[in-house]
Amino acid sequence: MTRSLTRTLLAPALLAVAIAPLALSASAPPGGEGRQQGWSEEHRQQHEQRRQALFERAGIDEETRQALEEARREHREAVRELREEHRQRMDEILGEEQREALEAARQEMREEQRAERREAMQQRLTELVDSWELSDEEREALREAREAIYADMQALRERDFDSRQERREAMRDLREEHQETLAEILSDEQIEEMRSVLSRHGRQDKGGDGDKDKGNGAAD
DSSP, X not given: OOHHHHHHHHHHHXXXXXXXXXXXXXXXXXXXXXXXXXXXXXXXXXXXXXXXXXXXXXXXXXHHHHHHHHHHHHHHHHHHHHHHHHHHHXXXXXXXXXXXXXXXXXXXXXXXXXXXXXXXXXHHHHHHHHHXXXXXXXXXXXXXXXXXXXXXXXXXXXXXXXXXXXXXXXXXXXXXXXXXXXXXXXXXXXXXXXXXXXXXXXXXXXXHHTTTTSOSSTTO
């Protein structure tokens, strides 16, 4: 097996093994809009509990809390109205074809940026793998791990869960299995080096897509 062929086969395998926990965490679970709305309510309740605890600690009385809540409602309503006015204004300026063309162009640019980041991470992982000088047996083990993890990820995506907590536990269990698989192939130091590469990529990924939801029109 030549060095070039080894790089071609091994880097995707390591990439698949490495990003599996990230992909599982980021993937939207099945269950439809209703379940997502349930999660939103859960988060809202948790936020409200933390806010009330903060008020308690700060000694904020009930009358002041109600005034703050009213101010929050007014703010949310004002923001909603401004967004609606903005959408209407954009509709007046742009025709339907122009809006569709802008959205298509925006989506293409996002995909190109994601592809560039993935390629950059692939290159960093390839260089990392080359520095490890793995044996043919270790390379084959990584290839098999890649195939197994792909299958695990697909099965988890298609599986229905009764609650978000149940899904988190299933993800955690799967991450632990993947960690055990890696530990059989790579040393602790190699795993840590791989995590460092992925951590940097994850921060860049968040920064790159962080502005995608700000506004809705071409003048944003």
